[in-house]
Amino acid sequence: MIDTEKLIGISSRDAFGLTLADLAQNDPRIVALTADLAASVRLADMIKIAPERVFNFGIAEQDMMGAAAGLALSGKIPFVTTFAVFASLRAAEQARTDIAYNSLPVRICASHGGFGLAVGGATHHALEDIAIYRNMPGMTVIVPADGVEASAAVRAVMDLPGPSYIRLSRPTEPTVYTTYEPFAIGKARRVTTGKDLTFIAYGGSVGYSLNAAELLKADGIHAGVVDMATIKPLDIDAVLEAAKNSSAIMTVEEHNIIGGLGTAVAEVLAEAGVAIPFKRHGIYDHFTTAAPYPELLALYKMDANGIAGTAREFLKKH
Incomplete structure (x- = not known):
């Protein structure tokens, strides 16, 4: 090891x-x-x-x-x-x-x-x-x-x-884990809890969502983060638990919002008949441009500030 x-x-x-x-x-x-x-x-x-x-x-x-x-x-x-x-x-x-x-x-x-x-x-x-x-x-x-x-x-x-x-990622992702645990395929990990909103994310977006949750605290918004590292098979129970324990769900992924994690979570909520404010955050069905990685994160609102700002706008509508 x-x-x-x-x-x-x-x-x-x-x-x-x-x-x-x-x-x-x-x-x-x-x-x-x-x-x-x-x-x-x-x-x-x-x-x-x-x-x-x-x-x-x-x-x-x-x-x-x-x-x-x-x-x-x-x-x-x-x-x-x-x-x-x-x-x-x-x-x-x-x-x-x-x-x-x-x-x-x-x-x-x-x-x-x-x-x-x-x-x-x-x-x-x-x-x-x-x-x-x-x-x-x-x-x-x-x-x-x-x-x-x-x-x-x-x-x-x-x-x-x-x-x-x-x-896998070329840029180094924000550190989420500092201790080693065996990986359970098909099982999500609830990193933090939040009654107002739950971010469900994978990859580097998990760390950026954690940072966004810290920023939202200043607004009195309590946001939790679920690490959905296995997109297939998806942890259905984790999605339904998030819907039960928080007032809204927002998926975050460095991917087109069509067909990825956001779609998978939406399918679970729809089939279970769960009525909850829900948003898919990622690349909004367009081709990206060329720029240094940190600039792309900021441009497409995939860094902590962008995720937090998107969450604020989403929650204001609900």
Whole structure:
């Protein structure tokens, strides 16, 4: 096991690289596949430990998915790595048909999720990936909040009998967890409670929502935060509990508001017949621009100030 101190304050992609190498030391079945992005997806430690178990396919993500399916059928434990935009768009058909359709235990670990590639612009921002992967039957979809949770999530998918998609971040997320706990797939974590509003978020948005909740205290608004790191299977009980214990719900995600966490939570509330003020906050169905990451967070109101301001406007209407 990795010392938890090494996981605090690093990005989820960095935590993934450390954890994969740690697992590979003790399990010769683990193989890593990359599409000419070994450094960016943090495979350097894995290459040092077992270079013969790291396969570079060049810019051929579709071939990489097919090869991962074959490796899984041969008894290997494949971890597929690339940028989230390529894993979800360029190689979607192969992930669906070669991997998900055959219920193969391939771990797709995609870095640079959301608009983490920042100055790369809309072509390299992944704001549709959650919607795409949660629509694949049998696919587990996870977005950890920080480096500590990312390490736990990577260990957790080792035991999954079917496919999984883990979205990782290039920028370092705000620290949410300072102690290591085993990751429970399909179970949300209530980080804080609040009677006026509950933020339900994943990834770096969990930390930014926590910061937003602190800002809202100055207005006398008590906001809680639920870390919905597993988007599929969604923790339905956690959603209904949030609706029961607070007066409003707002989802927060670095993703198009269509098809992602906001849609998943709305489906739960609608099917349960729960009448509660509800808002989806994220990218409002448009292509993003190119800029440094902090500027994008501010522009799209995904930083603490933006989330808090959006929450204030939402609550005023209700």
